[in-house]
Amino acid sequence: MRLVLNDPLAEVRVTLGAEGGSCARARQVVREAASSWDLTDDLTDDAQLVVTELVSNGIDHGEGPITLTVSKTQGGMLVEVHDRSPQLPQLRPVDPTSARGRGMQLVKALSVRWGTTPRNDGKVVWAQLEA
Template identity: 35%
Template sequence: MSPRHARISVSTLPGQVAGVRDQVVRQVGAWGVPFDDDTEEIIRLVPSELVTNAVVHAGGEVTVALYHHPGHLVIDVLDDSPTPPIHRTAETWEECGRGLELVDALAVSTGWEPTKSGKSVWALLKVPASAPEPAQRATALRQFFTRQAPTRALRALAVASAS
């Protein structure tokens, strides 16, 4: 299966991060990735933290790029600032400063790279493998029942004959 990708433009107006989280979850779900509540929460939290950092610290245009290959999801946030993200340890009383630590804890790997117009900050997540495409699922079920039908029919016939 070839990798899938999508791009989401982010409005830098206050309060827009929640909408981005929802769009990311909807897109990943549309790709057929089966996820439980924990996986969904991770898929919500990681772009939320990365986009919030881009909006607060970089300003300018922000884009979320998603790349999915069965079992893996890359969430890549691009912004206009060449300044690298800063990992810091927040004090217990501080309300901010834990986002990148949290992303690091939830992701398989993370990183950042300079781009022509700023930077890319990304996280690689492990996600459940995609469910088969509907056509593949129908073909697999048809093959299963075609192979199984004679045996089932013979068993049903044997039970009916014994009665």
């Protein structure tokens, strides 16, 4: 499937199941939106890593379904992941002995800003990326 976006400020929104294949689908959505918006390859690569972490967290720690929204911004892209859990992500110190726990550190490093927005039906975790 190829996304065709006629409006350069368009928003792409998809609903994903709380399952492993959703990360690959989220990367595809980001990649196709970035291509339609003529964003750089570097920004696209970073956004794909960020969306993988955010969707993965939604699957592991949230409650499905997960809604992914990708929007073009003046300098890049905004990635938002909504899940139905009120539990906020934790920015934990990196433990070199653990194979996990680096996701939000990665999101922080690749984004110009990130955060969470609590909602009555869960939360939105978002990250803004710029070229």
